[in-house]
Amino acid sequence: MLWLIIKEAWVSISSHKLRSFLTTLGIIIGVGAVVLMVAAGQTVTLVINNSFASMGGQLVMLHPSFVVTSGIKSGQRPSITSQDVDAVRELKGIEAAAPMVFATAQAVYGANNWTAALRGSTTDLLVVNKWEVEKGEPFTSKDVKSAAPYVLIGATVANELFGFNDPVGQIIRIKNVPLKVVGVLKSKGQDLMGNDQDDIIIIPYTTLRQRIQGSRIPNRVNFGFIKISDDEDMDAAINRIKMLMRSRHNIKTGGEDDFEIRNMTAMVETVKTVGLVLSILLASIASISLVVGSIGIMNMMLVSVTERTREIGIRKALGAANRWIMLQFLTESVMISFMGSAIGLALGIAISQIAGSILGYEVPISMWTLVLAGAVAIVVGILSGVLPAYKAMHLDPIEALRYQ
Amino acid sequence: MSKEPVIELKHIGKTYFMEGGLSQEVLKDINFTVTEGEFVAIMGPSGSGKSTLMNILGCLDRPTVGSYILAGREVSHLSDNQLAEVRNKSIGFVFQNFNLLMRRTIADNVSLPLIYRGLSDKTRREIALKYISMMKLSGNQDRIPSQLSGGMQQRVAIARALATEPTMILADEPTGNLDSTTSDEIMELFTDLNKAGKTIVLVTHEPDVASYATRLIRITDGRKEYDGLVKNYKGLSK
Numbered sequence: 001m002l003w004l005i006i007k008e009a010w011v012s013i014s015s016h017k018l019r020s021f022l023t024t025l026g027i028i029i030g031v032g033a034v035v036l037m038v039a040a041g042q043t044v045t046l047v048i049n050n051s052f053a054s055m056g057g058q059l060v061m062l063h064p065s066f067v068v069t070s071g072i073k074s075g076q077r078p079s080i081t082s083q084d085v086d087a088v089r090e091l092k093g094i095e096a097a098a099p100m101v102f103a104t105a106q107a108v109y110g111a112n113n114w115t116a117a118l119r120g121s122t123t124d125l126l127v128v129n130k131w132e133v134e135k136g137e138p139f140t141s142k143d144v145k146s147a148a149p150y151v152l153i154g155a156t157v158a159n160e161l162f163g164f165n166d167p168v169g170q171i172i173r174i175k176n177v178p179l180k181v182v183g184v185l186k187s188k189g190q191d192l193m194g195n196d197q198d199d200i201i202i203i204p205y206t207t208l209r210q211r212i213q214g215s216r217i218p219n220r221v222n223f224g225f226i227k228i229s230d231d232e233d234m235d236a237a238i239n240r241i242k243m244l245m246r247s248r249h250n251i252k253t254g255g256e257d258d259f260e261i262r263n264m265t266a267m268v269e270t271v272k273t274v275g276l277v278l279s280i281l282l283a284s285i286a287s288i289s290l291v292v293g294s295i296g297i298m299n300m301m302l303v304s305v306t307e308r309t310r311e312i313g314i315r316k317a318l319g320a321a322n323r324w325i326m327l328q329f330l331t332e333s334v335m336i337s338f339m340g341s342a343i344g345l346a347l348g349i350a351i352s353q354i355a356g357s358i359l360g361y362e363v364p365i366s367m368w369t370l371v372l373a374g375a376v377a378i379v380v381g382i383l384s385g386v387l388p389a390y391k392a393m394h395l396d397p398i399e400a401l402r403y404q
Numbered sequence: 405m406s407k408e409p410v411i412e413l414k415h416i417g418k419t420y421f422m423e424g425g426l427s428q429e430v431l432k433d434i435n436f437t438v439t440e441g442e443f444v445a446i447m448g449p450s451g452s453g454k455s456t457l458m459n460i461l462g463c464l465d466r467p468t469v470g471s472y473i474l475a476g477r478e479v480s481h482l483s484d485n486q487l488a489e490v491r492n493k494s495i496g497f498v499f500q501n502f503n504l505l506m507r508r509t510i511a512d513n514v515s516l517p518l519i520y521r522g523l524s525d526k527t528r529r530e531i532a533l534k535y536i537s538m539m540k541l542s543g544n545q546d547r548i549p550s551q552l553s554g555g556m557q558q559r560v561a562i563a564r565a566l567a568t569e570p571t572m573i574l575a576d577e578p579t580g581n582l583d584s585t586t587s588d589e590i591m592e593l594f595t596d597l598n599k600a601g602k603t604i605v606l607v608t609h610e611p612d613v614a615s616y617a618t619r620l621i622r623i624t625d626g627r628k629e630y631d632g633l634v635k636n637y638k639g640l641s642k
Contacts, residue, residue, distance in 0.1 A: 001522035008519065015507040314503045317464060318517040318564075319492020321485040398464050401503065 005324055009331035020336060023300040026293025027340030027380065028347065031373055033286035035348025038372075041279020043356060043363045048268070048275055050189075057095075058234045059128065059264035062088065062241065063223035065257060078258035082205065084248060085224040089124070091240050093232030098124035099221040101205045103213065107153075107161060108173045114160040116153075116201050118174070120208030120221075128227045131202070136168035136183030139204055147206035151179045154198035155187040177211050179203070190360060238263065293340070294380045301333050301388035312392055313400025326393035333385025334378060341377035345370065409473075410571055410603050411438040411461065416470035416480075418456050430456045431467070432626040438572075438605065443598040445606045445617035445634065453626040455576075458607045462495050462574050463487045475571045492520050496565030496573045500580035502557045504549045504564075510536060511545040514564045521568070535563035539593075555586035562593065572603040579613055591616040 013020045062085070064078040082099045089097035101120030106113050119125065122144045126133070131152075139150040151172070158167045167181045188197040209218035228237045238261055245259050305312070312325060349365060356363035418431040430453045438444055448454035459465035460472065463479055464487075472480045475494050482490065497503075504513045514535055515528035523531075536545050539559040541552075549557050558578060565573055575594070579587035595616055598604050608614050620637050622630035630637060 001520070004519045004522065007525075011508070011512075310503070311505060314505065315516070316488060317462075317491060317497055317503075319488050319520040319568075321488045321520070323485070324520060398459055401499070
């Protein structure tokens with residue numbers, strides 16, 4: 001008989017399609033909103049993880065202090081040199097230390113040209129930033145010493161300048177300086193900010209500073225990118241770097257650092273935590289609409305019971321026990337909630353996927369969301385249906401049959 | 405061969421208790437027995453208590469005092485759920501305003517009480533079609549009530565009442581919403597059902613309708629005023 005009551009509930013719902021649909025609207029929006037918010041949160045987390053995965057490990061950035069407060073002793077502004085970075089590399093617990101020089105330049109190959117980001121560094125950059133060379137070979141430390149005219153190009157640059165041809169061994173020109181492509185970097189895609197990480201040319205910093213920029217202080221770099229060994233205590237290593245730099249820059253006790261050591265890993269953790277907190281906050285706010293949706297169902301079910309007073313009287317007169325009436329209305333409530341949840345889930349997933357593909361992000365679909373939607377459906381359905389079902393089952397058949 | 409008693413009312417009384425300690429005695433010491441195959445009309449002016457008596461007979465209400473044995477079972481003190489079961493098994497209701505589910509098909513309407521017996525869809529439809537045919541409504545099983553005339557709707561209700569093969573048909577002003585021609589048709593139908601052996605209890609205030617029955621019970625001011633053959637009661641003619 002249970003199955004028959006469930007069928008009766010279904011027939012009741014489908015014989016009032018518009019009313020049933022309007023009842024589910026609240027749940028559709030509620031579940032849809034929560035699914036959307038959860039997807040947004042998970043996408044942000046995924047992007048963060050992917051972006052920072054290319055860094056991985058304990059990373060630290062060493063750069064000149066941006067704020068100059070206590071006067072400039074030697075008449076020079078604060079700076080980091082390649083020797084500073086070399087000295088850091090020799091410290092205990094440092095796996096790699098890469099100097100970094102930033103520039104933007106137009107690269108020319110035959111009739112093609114392309115403006116790309118230029119990164120002057122040593123081979124340590126490949127370790128620190130987890131770059132892999134897909135075709136060809138990276139340049140060597142000897143090449144760096146000799147400011148050899150060799151470059152590694154990213155996938156986008158390879159595409160733009162060479163199309164389907166093999167770039168390895170070809171000569172490109174930057175500011176009229178001929179440079180041989182010795183290797184192509186493996187593709188990384190977009191980063192957290194939406195920047196194309198493959199639009200890059202890695203070149204020995206010596207070559208960049210001396211040959212291309214023609215600088216008179218070729219050893220000055222923008223910053224140092226440092227990777228601390230995984231089994232080394234990060235704070236202790238950072239302290240060592242700080243002591244070394246203070247001594248190298250002749251900073252007296254009590255004097256301010258003219259450099260900054262930024263803990264990238266800590267930053268990443270902070271960003272991740274912020275991302276998580278944001279996700280939870282968004283989902284919680286969206287859940288409020290679920291409460292509203294639930295109230296909507298209860299409201300409509302109460303109205304439905306009143307409207308169907310005569311019907312309930314008929315059923316009771318014909319022999320429906322109180323519990324079958326209660327079960328029918330409770331089932332109707334759960335079914336409505338379930339349908340609303342399913343539609344809300346589908347809509348939430350659809351919208352988040354479409355938004356993701358428009359904005360260029362991969363939006364994960366988690367099993368968790370599906371389970372959550374199902375659980376919400378049942379709980380909300382039962383809670384909203386209890387009061388109306390109770391009211392229905394206690395109607396007096398004689399009164400109910402008289403109801404107009 | 406003697407027929408079994410279907411209804412045995414002994415010293416049935418019903419009192420309504422209201423606020424302020426007031427009470428109203430609606431039925432006083434009602435006694436009668438109905439045997440299988442009888443066609444009884446219960447008549448009375450409004451306020452006489454006949455509606456209350458009908459509700460008790462139909463197991464929709466319980467008497468305050470007295471004993472009601474229906475098909476051999478004492479039902480005066482049963483719980484709500486037990487009464488529901490008794491109604492499903494023993495009573496076939498026919499109401500003045502038909503009381504069909506307007507959005508469901510005729511077949512669904514006729515088979516409605518069978519849901520509460522747990523019968524399968526297939527069985528229920530078979531039974532429904534049988535009684536739809538018996539009521540000369542074949543072809544209408546998938547229509548909805550609003551597509552049928554009043555007389556046809558009442559026949560659907562009668563088919564529904566018969567579908568559970570109850571101990572008795574209990575009809576409350578069954579022709580109240582019908583014109584006189586259709587009324588006669590429906591009352592002829594009841595007569596045929598009774599001839600085939602069905603016990604019928606009819607509640608009405610119209611003498612023309614009551615005259616189709618064989619036995620008349622008249623209720624006035626909560627008491628039984630007359631209990632005998634219809635044709636012997638002065639003031640009634642066919």
